[in-house]
Amino acid sequence: MPDKKGFAEDPQRFEDASAGLASVGHAKLKIGEAGRIVIPAEMRAAMMVKPGDTVTAQVVGGEFRIVSPKVALKRVQSVARQFKRPGVSAVDELIAERRAEARRETEEANAWRKQHGLPPLDEGE
Numbered sequence: 286m287p288d289k290k291g292f293a294e295d296p297q298r299f300e301d302a303s304a305g306l307a308s309v310g311h312a313k314l315k316i317g318e319a320g321r322i323v324i325p326a327e328m329r330a331a332m333m334v335k336p337g338d339t340v341t342a343q344v345v346g347g348e349f350r351i352v353s354p355k356v357a358l359k360r361v362q363s364v365a366r367q368f369k370r371p372g373v374s375a376v377d378e379l380i381a382e383r384r385a386e387a388r389r390e391t392e393e394a395n396a397w398r399k400q401h402g403l404p405p406l407d408e409g410e
Contacts (some may be wrong), residue, residue, distance in 0.1 A: 304360055307331040324351075332356055 309331045324332070333355040334340060337360050342351045369375070395405040 312345060348375075 306329070309325075309328050312325055314324070322333075329335065332340070332351065332353045334353045338353065340351050340353050341357070341395065342349065344350070345403055391406055398405055
Protein backbone atom coordinates (compact mmCIF):
# COMPACT_ATOMS: atom_id res chain seq x y z
CA MET A 286 0.00 0.00 0.00
CA PRO A 287 1.49 3.38 -1.00
CA ASP A 288 2.40 5.86 1.72
CA LYS A 289 -0.14 8.64 2.06
CA LYS A 290 1.15 12.08 2.92
CA GLY A 291 -1.03 14.70 4.55
CA PHE A 292 -4.77 14.67 5.07
CA ALA A 293 -7.66 14.30 2.68
CA GLU A 294 -8.40 17.99 3.26
CA ASP A 295 -4.97 19.06 1.94
CA PRO A 296 -5.13 20.97 -1.36
CA GLN A 297 -5.07 18.66 -4.37
CA ARG A 298 -4.69 20.04 -7.87
CA PHE A 299 -6.66 18.71 -10.80
CA GLU A 300 -7.60 20.19 -14.14
CA ASP A 301 -11.05 20.94 -15.52
CA ALA A 302 -10.42 19.51 -18.99
CA SER A 303 -13.55 21.09 -20.49
CA ALA A 304 -12.36 24.65 -19.96
CA GLY A 305 -8.69 24.07 -19.20
CA LEU A 306 -9.14 25.51 -15.71
CA ALA A 307 -7.17 24.40 -12.66
CA SER A 308 -8.77 23.58 -9.32
CA VAL A 309 -7.42 23.66 -5.79
CA GLY A 310 -8.95 21.83 -2.84
CA HIS A 311 -10.32 23.45 0.30
CA ALA A 312 -8.16 25.67 2.48
CA LYS A 313 -8.97 27.38 5.76
CA LEU A 314 -8.60 31.14 5.40
CA LYS A 315 -8.77 33.69 8.18
CA ILE A 316 -10.80 36.87 7.85
CA GLY A 317 -8.73 39.82 9.06
CA GLU A 318 -9.84 42.81 11.13
CA ALA A 319 -10.84 44.81 8.06
CA GLY A 320 -12.78 41.86 6.61
CA ARG A 321 -9.93 40.96 4.25
CA ILE A 322 -9.04 37.46 3.15
CA VAL A 323 -5.60 36.54 1.83
CA ILE A 324 -5.92 34.16 -1.10
CA PRO A 325 -3.07 31.62 -1.14
CA ALA A 326 -0.69 31.73 -4.13
CA GLU A 327 -1.81 28.33 -5.44
CA MET A 328 -5.44 29.51 -5.50
CA ARG A 329 -4.51 32.82 -7.16
CA ALA A 330 -2.66 30.89 -9.85
CA ALA A 331 -5.68 28.62 -10.43
CA MET A 332 -7.89 31.74 -10.64
CA MET A 333 -5.41 33.41 -13.02
CA VAL A 334 -5.14 36.54 -10.88
CA LYS A 335 -2.31 38.55 -9.42
CA PRO A 336 -2.23 41.31 -6.81
CA GLY A 337 -3.99 44.41 -8.11
CA ASP A 338 -6.33 42.54 -10.48
CA THR A 339 -10.09 43.12 -10.27
CA VAL A 340 -12.40 40.16 -9.72
CA THR A 341 -16.15 39.62 -9.48
CA ALA A 342 -17.61 38.31 -6.23
CA GLN A 343 -21.02 37.05 -5.22
CA VAL A 344 -22.66 35.09 -2.45
CA VAL A 345 -24.77 32.14 -3.61
CA GLY A 346 -26.57 30.08 -1.01
CA GLY A 347 -24.26 31.41 1.70
CA GLU A 348 -21.16 30.53 -0.33
CA PHE A 349 -18.70 33.31 -1.24
CA ARG A 350 -17.54 32.98 -4.86
CA ILE A 351 -14.81 34.97 -6.59
CA VAL A 352 -14.31 34.80 -10.37
CA SER A 353 -11.56 36.47 -12.37
CA PRO A 354 -12.26 37.92 -15.82
CA LYS A 355 -9.81 35.43 -17.38
CA VAL A 356 -11.61 32.45 -15.84
CA ALA A 357 -15.03 33.83 -16.85
CA LEU A 358 -13.77 34.24 -20.43
CA LYS A 359 -12.38 30.70 -20.52
CA ARG A 360 -15.75 29.35 -19.31
CA VAL A 361 -17.63 31.27 -22.01
CA GLN A 362 -15.17 30.08 -24.65
CA SER A 363 -15.62 26.50 -23.45
CA VAL A 364 -19.40 26.75 -23.78
CA ALA A 365 -19.16 28.44 -27.19
CA ARG A 366 -16.74 25.75 -28.41
CA GLN A 367 -19.55 23.19 -28.03
CA PHE A 368 -21.49 24.95 -30.78
CA LYS A 369 -18.60 25.35 -33.23
CA ARG A 370 -18.90 23.15 -36.29
CA PRO A 371 -15.67 21.70 -37.64
CA GLY A 372 -14.58 23.27 -40.91
CA VAL A 373 -17.05 26.15 -40.66
CA SER A 374 -15.90 29.71 -40.10
CA ALA A 375 -18.41 31.58 -37.95
CA VAL A 376 -17.08 34.86 -39.35
CA ASP A 377 -17.55 33.80 -42.99
CA GLU A 378 -21.00 32.44 -42.15
CA LEU A 379 -22.01 35.73 -40.49
CA ILE A 380 -20.73 37.81 -43.41
CA ALA A 381 -22.64 35.63 -45.90
CA GLU A 382 -25.84 35.98 -43.84
CA ARG A 383 -25.47 39.78 -43.65
CA ARG A 384 -24.84 40.07 -47.40
CA ALA A 385 -27.91 37.93 -48.15
CA GLU A 386 -29.96 40.10 -45.78
CA ALA A 387 -28.68 43.28 -47.49
CA ARG A 388 -29.67 41.85 -50.92
CA ARG A 389 -33.19 41.05 -49.65
CA GLU A 390 -33.55 44.56 -48.21
CA THR A 391 -32.40 46.10 -51.50
CA GLU A 392 -34.86 43.94 -53.42
CA GLU A 393 -37.71 44.98 -51.10
CA ALA A 394 -36.74 48.63 -51.37
CA ASN A 395 -36.54 48.42 -55.16
CA ALA A 396 -39.98 46.77 -55.33
CA TRP A 397 -41.41 49.63 -53.25
CA ARG A 398 -39.55 52.23 -55.33
CA LYS A 399 -40.88 50.66 -58.58
CA GLN A 400 -44.47 50.84 -57.27
CA HIS A 401 -43.94 54.53 -56.53
CA GLY A 402 -42.27 55.40 -59.81
CA LEU A 403 -38.78 55.86 -58.37
CA PRO A 404 -35.52 54.60 -59.89
CA PRO A 405 -34.02 51.45 -58.35
CA LEU A 406 -31.18 51.52 -55.87
CA ASP A 407 -27.77 50.19 -56.83
CA GLU A 408 -26.71 46.94 -55.11
CA GLY A 409 -24.27 48.85 -52.86
CA GLU A 410 -26.80 51.38 -51.46
